[in-house]
Amino acid sequence: MAADPIWWCSSMSLLDFNRLVPAHIQSFEVYVPSKPDTEFMRLYGVDHLYRLNNNENALGPPPEVFDILQAFPPRAVPVYPNGDCFDLRNVLAEKFNKDPEQFLVGNGSCEVIASVIKAFCQEGDNIITADKTFAVYEWVAQFSGFEAKLVPLKDHAFDLDAMILAMDDRTKILFVCNPNNPTGTYWNTTTMTDFLDRVDNRALVVIDEAYCEYVEAPDFPDGLALMERYPNVIVFRTFSKMYALASLRIGYLCGALDVVNMVRRTHVVYSVNTLAQRSAAAALSNDGSFIRDTRKMVGDAKALVCPLLEELGLDFLCNQGNYLMVHLPFSDTLMYRKLMTKGIMVRTMTGFRFPNWIRVSLVQMPVMEEFCVAFQQIIQEMRPQRG
Amino acid sequence: MIKLNQPVLMELQADMAWIPLVQAVVEQGAPVLGLDRSKTLRLTMAVEEIVSHLARTALGTKIGFSLKPYGWHVLAEFSFRADPSHLWAMNLAAKPNLSDPNDLDHLGLLLASRMVDGFTLHLEGEVVHLALRQDCSYPVVTKIAADPIRSKGKLTIVPAPESAFIQAACVRAVNLYPARKNHTAFSMPGKVADMVAQKDMDMALVLDETSALAGMICWQALSEKGIGFFGPYVFCREEQAAALLTEHLIQRVARTKAMGLFSELATPELTTKEFESLGHFSYVQSDGQASREEVWYRHLGEDMGASVWAHPAMVSFLSAAYGRLVLMRDIRETCGFGEALPRRSVFSTQLRPELGEATLMPMVTGADAKDCVARHVDTLCRENFSNIFFKLDLAFGWQAALGGVLMENGFKPRLLLPHGGRSDLVVFQYEPA
Numbered sequence: 001m002a003a004d005p006i007w008w009c010s011s012m013s014l015l016d017f018n019r020l021v022p023a024h025i026q027s028f029e030v031y032v033p034s035k036p037d038t039e040f041m042r043l044y045g046v047d048h049l050y051r052l053n054n055n056e057n058a059l060g061p062p063p064e065v066f067d068i069l070q071a072f073p074p075r076a077v078p079v080y081p082n083g084d085c086f087d088l089r090n091v092l093a094e095k096f097n098k099d100p101e102q103f104l105v106g107n108g109s110c111e112v113i114a115s116v117i118k119a120f121c122q123e124g125d126n127i128i129t130a131d132k133t134f135a136v137y138e139w140v141a142q143f144s145g146f147e148a149k150l151v152p153l154k155d156h157a158f159d160l161d162a163m164i165l166a167m168d169d170r171t172k173i174l175f176v177c178n179p180n181n182p183t184g185t186y187w188n189t190t191t192m193t194d195f196l197d198r199v200d201n202r203a204l205v206v207i208d209e210a211y212c213e214y215v216e217a218p219d220f221p222d223g224l225a226l227m228e229r230y231p232n233v234i235v236f237r238t239f240s241k242m243y244a245l246a247s248l249r250i251g252y253l254c255g256a257l258d259v260v261n262m263v264r265r266t267h268v269v270y271s272v273n274t275l276a277q278r279s280a281a282a283a284l285s286n287d288g289s290f291i292r293d294t295r296k297m298v299g300d301a302k303a304l305v306c307p308l309l310e311e312l313g314l315d316f317l318c319n320q321g322n323y324l325m326v327h328l329p330f331s332d333t334l335m336y337r338k339l340m341t342k343g344i345m346v347r348t349m350t351g352f353r354f355p356n357w358i359r360v361s362l363v364q365m366p367v368m369e370e371f372c373v374a375f376q377q378i379i380q381e382m383r384p385q386r387g
Numbered sequence: 388m389i390k391l392n393q394p395v396l397m398e399l400q401a402d403m404a405w406i407p408l409v410q411a412v413v414e415q416g417a418p419v420l421g422l423d424r425s426k427t428l429r430l431t432m433a434v435e436e437i438v439s440h441l442a443r444t445a446l447g448t449k450i451g452f453s454l455k456p457y458g459w460h461v462l463a464e465f466s467f468r469a470d471p472s473h474l475w476a477m478n479l480a481a482k483p484n485l486s487d488p489n490d491l492d493h494l495g496l497l498l499a500s501r502m503v504d505g506f507t508l509h510l511e512g513e514v515v516h517l518a519l520r521q522d523c524s525y526p527v528v529t530k531i532a533a534d535p536i537r538s539k540g541k542l543t544i545v546p547a548p549e550s551a552f553i554q555a556a557c558v559r560a561v562n563l564y565p566a567r568k569n570h571t572a573f574s575m576p577g578k579v580a581d582m583v584a585q586k587d588m589d590m591a592l593v594l595d596e597t598s599a600l601a602g603m604i605c606w607q608a609l610s611e612k613g614i615g616f617f618g619p620y621v622f623c624r625e626e627q628a629a630a631l632l633t634e635h636l637i638q639r640v641a642r643t644k645a646m647g648l649f650s651e652l653a654t655p656e657l658t659t660k661e662f663e664s665l666g667h668f669s670y671v672q673s674d675g676q677a678s679r680e681e682v683w684y685r686h687l688g689e690d691m692g693a694s695v696w697a698h699p700a701m702v703s704f705l706s707a708a709y710g711r712l713v714l715m716r717d718i719r720e721t722c723g724f725g726e727a728l729p730r731r732s733v734f735s736t737q738l739r740p741e742l743g744e745a746t747l748m749p750m751v752t753g754a755d756a757k758d759c760v761a762r763h764v765d766t767l768c769r770e771n772f773s774n775i776f777f778k779l780d781l782a783f784g785w786q787a788a789l790g791g792v793l794m795e796n797g798f799k800p801r802l803l804l805p806h807g808g809r810s811d812l813v814v815f816q817y818e819p820a
Contacts, residue, residue: 029644034691039692043717044715330660331661331685334713336689336690340713340715348688351687351688355637355638355661
């Protein structure tokens with residue numbers, strides 16, 4: 001990049017737009033979300049599109065949310081939502097036996113990630129997370145001008161020792177996605193407490209439990225309980241996954257009062273709409289049968305897909321969460337295009353440092369059966385070409 | 388050589404009176420930006436000819452002029468309002484009619500285009516942007532026969548190699564691979580190091596445990612969404628080096644805004660299971676033997692679909708190519724319906740004389756397009772260029788409309804490069820019946 005010009009023969013100023021933009025913004029690549037279903041269906045010439053790319057819960061939302069949606073009065077639309085989700089925070093506090101002030105609700109958990117980073121990081125600071133995990137921790141840090149130290153996964157799981165080793169005096173936050181998206185691995189209670197002991201309050205630890213409701217393993221740690229012992233722990237949860245409120249964009253964090261009080265200073269109020277607040281509160285009222293049904297749906301899907309992947313001789317990761325990953329013998333982006341012609345959308349993982357892997361959301365049986373047929377057909381069609 | 392990294396900008400009117408001033412700027416400025424005396428003189432002459440041309444054909448028009456350093460080259464850029472078809476004399480095949488005084492006014496452009504290492508021309512509304520590129524001079528290495536090494540221990544990727552390693556890798560590639568598999572700049576290792584420093588090229592190496600060079604791969608942005616790679620060049624006997632380099636390349640480019648990765652020059656060591664074949668070119672080598680160059684492609688993201696322009700004669704080729712690649716495109720047909728066109732066309736030409744290879748791209752399509760294509764083919768064939776390619780960017784209807792003319796002139800659509808330009812590129816090859 002050329003430096004400032006020497007003006008010659010003319011003193012007229014020109015707008016040098018790039019000069020106004022910080023280097024860390026200029027170098028950041030824009031994330032381009034996918035097009036609407038109708039546009040994809042037209043392009044690919046299909047009459048349906050099953051989105052198995054975003055780990056949504058196809059069963060949802062819980063029936064209690066239906067009632068809220070159907071009864072939502074139009075007269076409530078011109079009125080601003082409650083600015084800090086007062087009612088919902090009270091529901092959360094009662095459910096988890098916390099103080100309502102320990103909760104901060106955001107427009108999806110992405111918003112609370114940004115709020116935490118803004119509250120604790122300043123120039124020269126860094127955050128630590130894994131190289132192959134939910135990418136938003138890394139992205140928010142980078143476009144905010146902070147270093148994201150990315151620790152390679154070990155056996156597809158967060159590497160405790162390497163994360164501790166990566167810490168320095170400027171490390172402010174460590175993000176642990178538990179269970180990890182996209183590998184589905186998790187740290188059990190022993191590993192998590194070992195980690196927190198070794199961090200020793202030198203930095204904040206965010207435990208992102210976006211998929212915790214899918215985990216049935218008895219040794220899975222409860223972040224909300226751990227924060228009583230470790231005041232540097234902040235837990236993220238979302239209503240987008242298990243509770244199937246993805247289109248309403250609502251998630252929350254919970255932490256020690258002092259910590260949350262700091263985060264609240266950087267958090268934009270009024271960012272969560274009324275319908276989302278009410279739906280989230282309603283969803284929490286049914287986390288028995290709805291969660292049970294969802295877990296059964298995911299279990300059934302795993303039972304269908306995993307044997308097929310074994311039969312086809314493909315490597316795959318099927319751990320916690322409502323998704324699995326498959327390592328293909330050819331390009332993941334080619335599999336994506338071929339599946340799209342059959343009305344099925346999966347997540348390509350090359351851009352998430354898993355070249356030739358796809359991630360597939362696990363949903364209801366008829367859709368998973370259709371996925372299996374299409375997937376097997378493509379694999380068999382590609383095998384003769386690839387040897 | 389110490390080069391200042393500061394551009395010089397000026398604004399003037401097209402008038403003969405300003406020629407000495409512009410000459411002085413280039414003559415005094417270009418050495419400061421890194422050009423040697425010989426290259427500076429040639430650029431000075433070229434710039435003088437452009438201003439002189441504009442003073443004759445567009446007297447008084449406002450000219451924006453800049454001289455900018457880019458590490459391994461200097462760009463002299465002009466912007467002005469004028470009829471772009473007046474620049475026809477910059478065509479490789481330009482032949483002024485010596486009895487026509489209007490044509491003689493353009494002789495200077497012919498000279499200018501031959502004085503520099505490259506030029507580009509594009510239009511933004513009515514403003515013509517003309518950039519003359521003059522490369523810095525670098526020592527050239529010649530091939531010395533060598534053998535691959537036997538590497539020791541674990542191979543490790545070096546994602547951002549230092550200059551000395553970059554230059555050593557170029558020398559190894561020159562020694563171990565035939566010229567047609569090497570980037571043109573490899574024979575000038577210093578230039579490659581400057582290109583990498585300037586971010587006009589990226590390179591990764593593999594070293595063994597003794598830091599011996601075991602392999603290299605390099606890549607360059609072809610467009611905003613397309614990346615072309617060269618390699619992988621393997622300098623050791625271990626097959627693993629190629630796979631390591633290829634995987635590293637994909638991981639590096641996957642998190643950029645690029646959507647497509649192509650082999651500009653793929654070596655036999657490329658791990659092709661990661662890629663899709665786009666087809667192949669037929670090459671005539673310097674000894675007259677024919678060879679095939681397969682082009683490999685890796686789509687890097689989730690295809691969002693797009694619309695492209697196409698001349699009706701190209702549609703069947705495009706439909707088949709898009710079908711094979713499972714890429715969704717709305718193909719919009721375009722061809723001339725008698726609309727007003729500039730009188731004359733301007734094509735850019737990239738030459739690799741050592742390989743008998745020429746690649747043309749349209750910069751201005753005029754009413755003489757058919758004759759202009761024929762003249763270029765004729766000139767190139769007479770100069771023994773046996774491998775003649777023509778690229779059209781399907782983002783632009785005016786480029787796509789040229790497809791019919793190309794096919795009438797003996798060109799056949801050979802390859803589709805998704806995201807190779809502003810949109811997808813079609814590469815035609817001259818294959819006379």
